[in-house]
Amino acid sequence: CGTQLQLSGSRGRAWAPDADTLVVASSGWQTAVDDRMDGRGKPARRGKLAWAFATVDATRPIWFAADVPSPVAASLGHAGVGMKTIGGTVDFARGLDLRVSAGFATAGAAKTAADELDAQLSKLALIGPMLGLSSGLLSGLSVTARGTQVDGQAKISDRDLADLRLHLGDQVAECRHGHSPSKSRVYCRGRRMPREPVKCGSEA
Numbered sequence: 228c229g230t231q232l233q234l235s236g237s238r239g240r241a242w243a244p245d246a247d248t249l250v251v252a253s254s255g256w257q258t259a260v261d262d263r264m265d266g267r268g269k270p271a272r273r274g275k276l277a278w279a280f281a282t283v284d285a286t287r288p289i290w291f292a293a294d295v296p297s298p299v300a301a302s303l304g305h306a307g308v309g310m311k312t313i314g315g316t317v318d319f320a321r322g323l324d325l326r327v328s329a330g331f332a333t334a335g336a337a338k339t340a341a342d343e344l345d346a347q348l349s350k351l352a353l354i355g356p357m358l359g360l361s362s363g364l365l366s367g368l369s370v371t372a373r374g375t376q377v378d379g380q381a382k383i384s385d386r387d388l389a390d391l392r393l394h395l396g397d398q399v400a401e402c403r404h405g406h407s408p409s410k411s412r413v414y415c416r417g418r419r420m421p422r423e424p425v426k427c428g429s430e431a
Contacts, residue, residue, distance in 0.1 A: 279314050282328050282376070287316035295329075305343045309336030322388050325381040334375050341372035344379065359394045363387040 240257050242250040242264060252260045262268035272280045279285075279292030292314035300307040315327035331337040348368055355365045367382040383391070 278312055278330060282312075282330070283314040284316050284326075287318055288320075289317040291315060291317075306340045308339065309333060310340065322384040322386075323381060324383075327379045329377045329379075331375050331377065334372075337375050337377050338372045341370055341377045344370045344377070361387050361390050364391060 239251065239253040240260070241252075242260065244250065244264065250260060259268060259271070263270065276292060283290050283292055293312070295307075295310045295313055300310040303310065309332040310329050311332055312330035313327065315325065318324040329337075329340070331340060348370060351360075351368070352365050356362065364383050364387040367384075367387070368380070370377065370379040372378075
């Protein structure tokens with residue numbers, strides 16, 4: 228069965244069945260995983276996680292899938308009404324390629340969520356440049372409804388990611404001082420341009 232590691236606080240267990248695989252499960256999944264390690268039981272991809280393997284590209288370097296508890300869905304406002312599952316992939320091979328798919332109880336709930344998220348993206352497209360977000364970064368964000376599923380994507384180039392890191396670094400430095408010690412900068416096609424200081428937090 229390979230090596231087993233008990234997580235602190237009895238919150239779960241990790242298995243290393245071979246040199247290239249690490250399996251981590253919460254306490255509720257331990258018995259099922261133990262059974263699979265011993266060759267018993269039914270694979271999760273044919274049971275509770277069948278939806279994930281039908282939706283998420285598990286060949287990507289990083290992928291995730293989870294059921295969405297009702298309290299979590301409710302906390303997301305209109306975009307979370309009826310949300311049941313969420314999964315996606317992350318790839319850093321060339322910049323950032325994040326793809327997320329959320330499953331909803333009905334097609335109507337999925338369309339409502341997509342419309343809400345699309346409206347938020349439209350607002351971000353208007354105010355993003357004033358916040359220092361490049362047009363390339365903003366154009367890489369999208370969301371669409373497909374039946375009972377909502378698909379979202381964030382595709383950002385290496386250059387736009389570098390600009391974003393510089394911009395966030397400036398904002399963090401400003402917030403640590405309570406206000407901007409000098410004119411902050413926005414980014415336009417890789418160039419930093421001066422703008423009015425941005426104040427963060429409260430001043431004494």
